[in-house]
Each structure stands twice: as structure tokens, then as C-alpha cells.
Amino acid sequence: MGIRRRSGVLGFLGAQLDFDECGLVQRGAWDAELPDEATANGVKKEKVEQEEEAVEEEEGTKRSAGLNVLTGCGMMDGTEISEAISTAIHLYKHNIRPDFYAPNIDVCASINHYTGCLESSDIPRNALVEAARIARSCIRPICKCKVCEYALLIIPGGAGVIRTLSDFSSAGNDCIVHPELRNIITEFRTQCKPIGTMCMASVLIAKVLPGSTVTLGKTSPKEQWPYASAIEKVKKMGAKVTMQNVHGVTYCKKHNLYSTPAWLDAHANYSDVHEGIGKMIAMIKKNMK
Template sequence: MSKKKVAVILSGCGVYDGSEIHEATLTMLAIARAGGEYSIFAPDMEQHHVINHLTGEEMPEKRNVLVEAARIARGKIQSLSDYQARDFDALMLPGGFGAAKNLCTFAFDGPDCNVHPEVERAIRETNAAGKPIGALCIAPVILAKVLGQGKITIGSDPETAKAVTTMGGTHVETTHAEVVTDEQLKIATTPCYMLDATIDQIAQGAENVVKAVFSMIKD
């Protein structure tokens, strides 16, 4: 039996302005441990801003999302414009503020946010092909915005949950490592660092959401 192929979309490198590194890395590990293989993608675009992760302050410089995400990918990464749903069995979106600042504008515009065109295309094409999508942390809001429906979780934050509802989604409150699966839309989500979590709880969440996604892949 051939290995399941999963595309992972990153949004930079670092929780405050890119991909959350624990979530990204542990998602890749979970895919490998489940017997799959992953390919990494990121949009070739300028980050919204650059944050000093030591002080939390904005830095007076510019960085590229694809170039930064390549740090996590160890250089083995492709522009999201190259993504084709037909080449993969599933799609995964780890969280981090980059998902809400670079992949979309949710961090600034809430339910009125815009989604990066390449991110929207990847989600729509994957969904239209009947292939599952997994999302962690804040990334599920992108699915709610693009699909305009779906049962998802971002944990228990009331304001974010309200925004999900405004965008057409149905929010389910969850705690550590719990996964909400919408079988009809083939989407699976888990809260991760939307809660006050430890790295082992993130690992369990990543493992559980990957397991849910793999269960929806057609043989």
C-alpha cells in the first residue's frame, strides 16, 4: 500500500508572525508516524510584519513567508502556487499568528477578513476533490471563512468562536487534544495553543488530528 501524501501549508517561522514551530513540526512528525509522507508549501509573499520573539516588539524589517518557512522545512519547500490537489491525499494547516496575519487577515479584520488567494485556492480545490483538510490552533478560522460552513473548533475562546459563527461555521468547544470532525466536509480541527498548553499536549493534538484526517482519506 502506497504512503498517504499530505501537503502542509506554513505561514512563516515563529508563533507571533508565522507558523507555530511546535505545531508545524509535531504535525509533520504525526504524519510520518502514521505512515504518511509530507510536502511543505508556503505562499511567496511578504510577511505582514516581523516580531522580535524575545521582546514581543515589532521590528523595522521585512521578511518573506516562503523564505522564513523554509527554516522549518530545512529548505525543502515549494511555493503554494505550485500546489495541486490532485497530487495529494490531504491538506494540513498548522497554527501560529502567521495563519491569521499572513494566510488571511483574521487577526486584524475578524470575520470580515480576506484569505490569501493561493490559500483559498488550495482549500477549495482540496475540498472539491473530496479530500480531507486538517487545521490546528487558529487555522480553522480560515476553513470557516473559505467554506462558509462546517463544524470546527478553536478551543474555548468566546470571541473567536463568535467570529466562526459569523462566518457561517459551527463552533464546538473543546479542550486539550480533542478533535472536531465534520465528516460531510471532511475537515478535522484541534485547538492546540489556542489553549494554555504544554508541548506534550500539542503533540497529542497533532497526532489526533492527523489520525482523524487519515481516517477520511479514500483508499
Template sequence: MKKVAVLLSGAGFNDGAEINEAVLTLLHIGKQGATYQCFAPDVEQMDVVNHVSGETTQEKRNVMTEAARIARGDIKPLNELNVKEFDALILPGGYGVAKNFCDFAVNGADMTVNEQLLEILKEFAQERKPAGYICISPVLLPYVYGEGVHATIGNDKETANAIEKMGGTHVECPVDDIVLDDANLVVTTPAYMLAKSVADADKGIGKLVEKVLYMAA
């Protein structure tokens, strides 16, 4: 039975993992007959957003503690992730990726990436284990795979240009499809970069999970 490491950046699309994307990812992994373990960095969130008003609050929250809400408590800190124990990797999106995994939300193409996270992502790449990056998470790919990695965030020009500036190759893609980089064993899909509903996001995420598991040894 194939096992997938799922990395969560909190809980809530404005400051953590996009909850619908995360749940759909876990659902499709199970429907494909595989298992998963969720991980998150044990660090403070960059900010906390009131998801009713959209305003930033003065609260302090922990990324792993928040992500545990999605994982129903079954979550481990990122530093306990042993790449050799997993067949594949998937990162749901949400602005937590751009705030808690890296600082793309602040610095765009001049961003820096959490060192612990980057080390793990690179190890999956070096071990030739397939990976799926959803929504905004493909902004990490040039740092992981280097020059020319193919990826999509849909068709948002500003984000696509940032990926290109960092050395990636952006490919426009509709919400219900995926982009495959065969050379690097990476699959990407736009999800809520384009999705207008859960049903929209479901189509591309389902294809991504299926392709990632198909490529897993």
C-alpha cells in the same frame, strides 16, 4: 503511501507558523507511514515580531523563506501545489495564519483571505480530500466550506464568535481532543489556543493527523 500537503505561514508563533505545531504535524504524518510536502506563499510577511521582547520590528521577511527553516529547506511555493497529487491537507496554526494567509488579526470576522490560498483550500474541499486545521487556522473554514461548517479553536469566546459570525459552527473542545465535521471531511484541534506545553499540543495534533489520514482515500 498517502501524501499530505502541509501549508506553513512562516516560522514563529507571533508572525508565522507555530513551530511546535508544525514539527508535531510532520512527525505524526511520518509515524503514520505517510509522506508530506511543505508549501508556503512566496510573499512578504505582514510584520516581523521579536520573539524575545514580543515587539514588532522594522524588518521585512518572506513567508516561504522563513517557513523553509521548519521544512529544512524542502519547501515549494504555494503556486506549485497540485491538489491532485495529494491525498490530504493540513494547516498548522500560529498567528501567521491570521496575518499572512488572511487578515483576521486586523479585521476579525470581516477578514479577507489570500486569493491563491483560498483557491487551493477550496479545491481540496471540492475534490473531497480530508483536511486538518490546527489552532487558529479554523478561522479560514467558513470561507472554504461555507455555512455551518463545524470547527473548534478550543474555547476562546472572541475567536469562536468570529467563526460563528462568518457562518461557521463553533464547538468547544479540550486541548487533547478533535472536532470532526463528517460532511466536509474536516478535522480541527485547539493545540496552542489552549496548550500549556508541547506535550499538551501533541495529543490533539496526533489525533488530528491520524483521523485525517484514516479518511484519506
């Protein structure tokens, strides 16, 4: 079988890959080392921002920017991918550019998403590096975030929010939220900017902002709402929890918060979740100053 040399999927990073006749990458076929993380992400993000600015100039529009906090990649140990993508799509529909950030820390636990089993590895997975898969490499460490540059904050769900962004999965109502994210949430509240959460991400808001009103879906039937036990734990934090279906959105006027159940509903499908997130983003946009 012959070998062909050409730029592959990582060509934008300057790497040359060897492919066989079936289009499969050959092992050990690198011509050059990849640039370091800072260079790769910096070049990619700068290029994307320049392209978007050119489009905005051509269309005579100027998009607001939305801060999207991710943590890893995958519903069992990171960010729920479809929630993150649905969020980005709906933000763009409302002329809001999503900018992605994630903590530069190791993922608390790595789960095999095919078997559902815990993976053991000597090499830990990094939440920022994994989240870059969702953000198409256009992502920054959360420590680099400047709240003044953003009109709203969105936090998609997934187990990463209760394992890496907090320890809610083990500590419950006594959990601790990642300090950098806590500061961001607090600053958004201080500046009266809207915050949107979905799925289990709503527990972060309940912990950081006392007296919040959020939704975590419903308490029954159990087979449809398998994470209902989180509701009582969040109530112990001092939060008020409203019952919503997958298409529902809860608005907390006190803190300018919006939340929707998303995949907390085990009977939901991609269309349901996409619709619920879209409704939440539309409400946020309508109420933005």
C-alpha cells in the same frame, strides 16, 4: 586565536566557512557565493525525494503525500513551529510524507519573539524563505501546488495564518483569505479530500467553506483560553464552533474537516499539543479512502 577552514552547516550548498578555535563562524569568511534560491531548494528537495523513494522501495511501501501549508517561522508572526513539527512526525508515523509549501510574499509583521515587540526593518521578511527554516529547505511556493498529487491538506497555526494567509487579525469575520490558499482549500473540498487545521488556522476554513464545523478551543476560563473572542467572529461567518480541550478533535462530516485547538490553550504544554495533533492525524488516516 587560530582560524580553521572547513565546510560548515551550509556545506550542502557548496559554501566554505571559516571557524575560530571555539567553532564560531568568522565574519566575511565565504569562499563562494550561495547558489540562487531555485537551485538550492531544487537540489535539496530532489535529493530528499530520491532518498525517500529509495527507502520506500526497500521497505516495499509507498507513502501517501500530505500538503502542509506554512507561512513564515514563529508563533507571533508566522507558523507555530512545534505544531508544524508535530504534524510532520505524526504524518510519517501513518506512512504519509509531508510536503511543505508557503506563499512567496512578505510577512505582514515581524515580531521579536524574545521581547514580543514589533520589529522595524527596511528589509521585509519573506514567508516562504522564513518557512524554509522549518521545512529544512525542502519547500515550494504555494502557487506550484497541484492538489491532485496530495491525499490531504494540513494547515498548522500561528499568527501568520491571521496576518499573512488572511487579514483576520484586523478584519475579523470580514477577512479575506490569500487567494491561492483559498483555491487550494476549495479544490480539496471539491475532491472530497480531508483537511486538518489547528489553532487559529481553523478560521481560514470557516471563511472559505460556509457551514463548516470547527473548534477554536473553549470560551472560558479566560486565562486559559485568551483567544476565545475569535469564536464569536467565526460564528458570524456562518460556522458552527464546538468546544474542545487541547486533546480534543472536531470532525465536520459535511466538508470532511478536522480541527484541534493546539496552542489556543494557554495552559497546554508541548506533550499536550503533540497528543492532540496526533489524535487528529490518526482520525484523518482512519477515514481516508
